[in-house]
Amino acid sequence: xxxxxxxxxxxxRRILVGTFKWSNKDKFMETIEQIQDEIIEDFSxxxxxxxxxxxxxxxGKSLPLIEEEYKKDEFLIRGCQSRVWMRAExxxxxxxxxxxxxAIITKGLIxxxxxxxxxxxxxxxxxxxxxxxxxxxxxEHLSLTRSNGLASMVQQMKRSTTLVYSGKQEEN
Numbered sequence: 001x002x003x004x005x006x007x008x009x010x011x012x013r014r015i016l017v018g019t020f021k022w023s024n025k026d027k028f029m030e031t032i033e034q035i036q037d038e039i040i041e042d043f044s045x046x047x048x049x050x051x052x053x054x055x056x057x058x059x060g061k062s063l064p065l066i067e068e069e070y071k072k073d074e075f076l077i078r079g080c081q082s083r084v085w086m087r088a089e090x091x092x093x094x095x096x097x098x099x100x101x102x103a104i105i106t107k108g109l110i111x112x113x114x115x116x117x118x119x120x121x122x123x124x125x126x127x128x129x130x131x132x133x134x135x136x137x138x139x140e141h142l143s144l145t146r147s148n149g150l151a152s153m154v155q156q157m158k159r160s161t162t163l164v165y166s167g168k169q170e171e172n
Contacts, residue, residue, distance in 0.1 A: 032124055035116050036132035043136040052136070053105065060107030063114065066098040079152030081145045082106040086153070088160035093121050095161045109138075109150055117157055122165040126158055 030038075046052045070087045077084040082103035089096045097118045101107040116132065117125050133139055139147055 032116055032120055032128045036130070036135075039112065039116070039132045040135050049137075049141050052141075056108035056112065057104050058108070059111040059115075060101070060104055060109075063100070063107060063111040064098065066100040070098070071100065077149075077152055077156045079155075080106065080149035082149065084110055084149070084153060086110065086156060086160070088157070088164055090164050094119055095122060095125060095164065097157060097160075106146070106149065109146070110153055113150075113153055113157060122161045125161045128158075130154060 042055070043052055046055060066085055066087055071085050075085040075087055077086050080101075082101050084099060084101040084106055086097060086099040089098075095118065097114045099107075099110040099114060101110060112132075113130075116130065117128065120128075133150070139150075142150065
């Protein structure tokens with residue numbers, strides 16, 4: 001267990017110093033629940049919410065940039081106070097998301113959601129209970145407008161997945 005904890009601390013350190021790179025390498029082996037449990041474990045390593053906010057901000061900074069062509073109104077997530085652009089893409093039987101925001105904490109929040117949902121099947125995404133949000137205390141530490149925006153992000157990711165898979169929407 002100590003080995004795994006040291007590896008997790010190293011990943012967190014690399015995120016905080018800006019040398020972490022997103023990878024889907026072993027992601028297909030992990031379930032949505034396993035990824036959420038890892039996030040819960042990551043957040044437990046911090047002593048206070050200032051450190052947790054710093055971690056969220058750095059996650060956002062490490063998120064791969066969305067292409068400029070998708071920073072248009074049709075890719076905006078409605079219901080967010082900040083501007084959040086999100087693109088859903090189907091590859092085989094899996095969905096992948098890219099996003100960006102003009103607000104640093106919001107960008108970190110969408111990065112957390114992408115970390116959990118991207119690379120999974122439509123069925124897994126539609127049925128996902130995103131319990132990590134409450135278990136890490138995120139909902140209670142967000143303003144009402146940010147909390148509503150987070151709910152809008154989750155809804156849009158699930159809605160985009162359903163529409164892309166049903167053929168009612170081109171991959172956005």
